[in-house]
Amino acid sequence: MDFIDDNNSPENDVKPPIAIELDRLSADVIDAVIEAFILREGTDYGVVEISLDKKKEQVLKQLNKKELHIVYDFNTDSVTVMTDRDWKKLPRSE
Structure with a gap:
């Protein structure tokens, strides 16, 4: 008889996200992450246009x-x- 090993199911491979401290990243990487984040946020419809x-x-x-x-x-x-x-709302590993 074959048994299903629930310990190898994809749900068990789920890992919680981690916050990365700035001192662990180079200035170029931080700049690239920030720029990608800003550009993903879309068009600025404020009264005054703010430069990138x-x-x-x-x-x-x-x-x-x-x-x-x-x-x-x-x-x-x-x-x-x-x-x-939002970070504080995320599930943490136990």
Whole structure:
């Protein structure tokens, strides 16, 4: 009789995302992640157009203050920037 080994099911391979500390990344990588994040966010419909460099500056400040986090998701092999509030809502490993 064959048994199904539930320990090898895909659900057991799910890993929680991790926040990556800025000091673990080069300045070029941080810049690329920030730029990709800004460009993904779409068009700025504010009253005053803000330059990409200014937006990057603002995001970097928020990262340094821990208001934003660079997060790596093992399951999708992707990196994103998220707010501290959203980061705290994510499930953690036990």
